[in-house]
Structures are given as C-alpha cells and as structure tokens.
Amino acid sequence: MSNIKNIQKMLKGRLRENVSLKDYNTWKVGGKAEYFYEPSNLADLKLFLELLKDTPIFFLGNGSNVLIRDGGISGCIICLKNTLNGCSFKNEEYVFDAGLSCMKIAQITARENYQGLEFLCGIPGSLGGALAMNAGCYGGNIWDHVSTVSLINNNGRIIRKNKNDFIINYRSTSLEENNFFISAVFKLKKNKLENSLEIIKKFLKDRRLKQPTGLLSCGSVFKNPHNLHAAKLIESIGLKGYKIGGAYISEKHANFIISDRFTKSIDIEKLINFTQKEVLKKKEVILETEVKFIGNKP
Secondary structure: OOOHHHOHHHOOOEEEEEEEOHHHOOOOOOOEEEEEEEOOOHHHHHHHHHHOOOOOEEEEOOOOOEEEOOOOEEEEEEEOOOOOOOEEEEOOEEEEEOOOEHHHHHHHHHHOOEEOOHHHHHOOOEHHHHHHHOOEEOOEEHHHHEEEEEEEEOOOOEEEEEHHHOOEEOOEEOOOOOEEEEEEEEEOEEOOOOOHHHHHHHHHHHHHHHOOOOOEOOOOOEOOOOOOOHHHHHHHOOOOOOEEOOEEEOOOOOOOEEEOOOOOHHHHHHHHHHHHHHHHHHHOOOOOEOOEEEOOOO
C-alpha cells in the first residue's frame, strides 16, 4: 500500500483517496474506497497495475451487480465506467470495451440492424460485469455471440482468450482470480427484417410494465432456481413490500430490492438474508444471489 501515493505523477488517470462509493453503484449505498482510480485509457490502466504493489483491487463498472458494504473498501477501486467505454467494427465483428453499458451495446448494434444483442437493453450493468456473471434476459445470454475476449490481470498483463477457454453456466463464468475483462469481440448477423430497434422498444415497454424502473435497485437480486422463478417464490410467501430499514422488496417485482435515500447497505444485506431464510424455511428452496457483496461491515 505504501507506494500507491507515489505513482500518481506517472499516470494520466485520476487517483483519489477516501472516495464515497454511493455515486458509483445503482443502490446508492455503501462506504468509502480507500483509493479510487479512473484510468484514462487501457495503456494507463496497464501501467497502473504494473506499478501497484500489495494493494487489493476491485474493478467496478456501472455498479449494478454489487452491494458495497457500509464499512467501505480496503484497497483500490478501479472504475471503468467513464474510461474503457469504446467500440469498433471491422470484418463483421464488433469490439466493445468492458466499461460500455449493456444498453449502449444493444442500441449500437440495433441501429445497424445486427441482431442478437437486443436483450441487453434489459441489463442495467456494463459489459465487464455482464461477462463475469453471464448476464441474460428475454431468452438471451451475453456469451451467446462472444468469440474472443481480452482480460488484464492484477500485474497489468493483457491476456486474450477464446469463448471455449471458459466454463459458462447460468449466471456464472469460470473467471480466474485476479483476471478482469477489458473487452470482447462479438460476431453478429444482419437482421433481415430490420426490426432490431423495434425489438428493443418492445423489451423496454415490457420492462417498464413488469419491473420497478426509475427506482434505486441492482436489477435482479437472486438467481432463478432450476425450473423455478425467484420472484414467484418470494411473492408466494407474502414478502412483497417487506421492509428492513430503508430497503424493501418491490411490490411490482419481488426479485427487486429497492433502496431510498435513508437506506444503509446493511439494511439491504439483512433483507437479502431474511428472504433467503424464509424461502428455505417455507419452500425448501435455496436462493442464491446474483449480486456480489464487497467491502467491510461497519
């Protein structure tokens, strides 16, 4: 940790201390990051990781799939949301950076009538997190059209892998520890009906009808158990609207937990744990979380 303050002058990105993470996650909760770095580009990120020694690191994109605890993060958050968010197109292949939002990827490909990624309009996160958890909705999964990916490890080494190098399951990817996605190549086909933008509009309309859009949430909290739906299980035991502190289970969709301006991270974590215990007790089903817990308890 001792060298982190001494490397800022060698970097183009922005390195800060004791940064509140409430503005960097979709629940708007959590404590502070000991250090917070926003690289200016990939070369800058690579240099930062090469220079960094003995400091735990956490990558953050849109912050939609994490619960940051109130005690904050010991180590350094590397935020890609406003940096690695580019895209390119060549030889019928799209290359998207890990910090680009899933919504933008859906829109970019749909405007050119390349099909297959329209469903990404329903994913609230960015590409890096979506790849790590094999995000999906509306019958599509992020890895369905991936051919190759680029990663960076905690020493700054860039690694390129094929899709077949990973074990990809429902909401999980066999990502090695201390490896982080930085971009992915997608092979897509033209939509002969040229209705990709209309498909997105349909998905967004469905989402507004069924999900609590416009409120503070992380997206879906729990994975769907095999042949079951987490939301229906939670609703069936009467937990819609159940509240702990400033966190409550959505009345509109029971797999969403909503926070308000008074919510603490511990409220959400307690509500998640309570929901899991009640579903196990009353339905004998184990609910696993999609959301990842990071940071220290207060």
